[in-house]
Amino acid sequence: MCRTARGHIFSAPMPICLPIPAMHNTRMPNSVRSIRLLRRGILHKKENLAMKNNRKLLILDAAVLLLSAALCIGTKLLFHACGAKEDGGWMNCHWAECAVFAAGIALTVSGLLLCTVKGRGQRAGIALGIVPAALTAAFLPQNVIPLCMMNTMRCHSVMRPAVMVLGCLIAVCALTDNILSLKAAKEEDRA
Structure with a gap:
């Protein structure tokens, strides 16, 4: 039995299957995460102001x-x-x-x-x-x-x-x- 990239199990005709890592375990870089949080309005005004000051x-x-x-x-x-x-x-x-x-x-x-x-x-x-x-x-x-x-x-x-x-x-x-x-x-x- 082998897993696809989405996690579906299937039987393989070959005896050896390589494991595929699950995609939901990967971590986003901090910059992408902070941009997404900014869009959702989760970051505080102080952090937003600090980013503008840095720019x-x-x-x-x-x-x-x-x-x-x-x-x-x-x-x-x-x-x-x-x-x-x-x-x-x-x-x-x-x-x-x-x-x-x-x-x-x-x-x-x-x-x-x-x-x-x-x-x-x-x-x-x-x-x-x-x-x-x-x-x-x-x-x-x-x-x-x-x-x-x-x-x-x-x-x-x-x-x-x-x-x-x-x-x-x-x-x-x-x-x-x-x-x-x-x-x-x-x-x-x-x-």
Whole structure:
């Protein structure tokens, strides 16, 4: 006698039958189970809120990482400073570009750390550290390192606005990530 996949018993013409495991004993993965429970309304509002917060944090982490990489790569490729002088020397804006590139590398590494660290308190600390670094990168050109004298030059018309926009966006995303991480850490401590 042998069993089918549905559990029906039949006689087999062959003397050896391999056992087939019962299908009702298999376990669903946790993600599928939680989705089904969410659809039925069984999960509590707290758990639903925690899942939404995790999704928001992942989106903010990815935004910080991508914007930091855009600042780093864009400074050298898209919105770079003015070229070299005729005598082979560099203008002041070249050094502002180099400083923003270095800050972009530091922000990209911090963004990678933010994406990989799991602890809520550690994530909040890293996000809080990204905020002043991003604002520093945003205000380096012309405020810390002077740019060219003419406002029509590439460093004034292209590089400075792009760096300011990207730096401020990184700071806003990191600050929002910090606030959400602190709220999630407080909720975990209460539970």
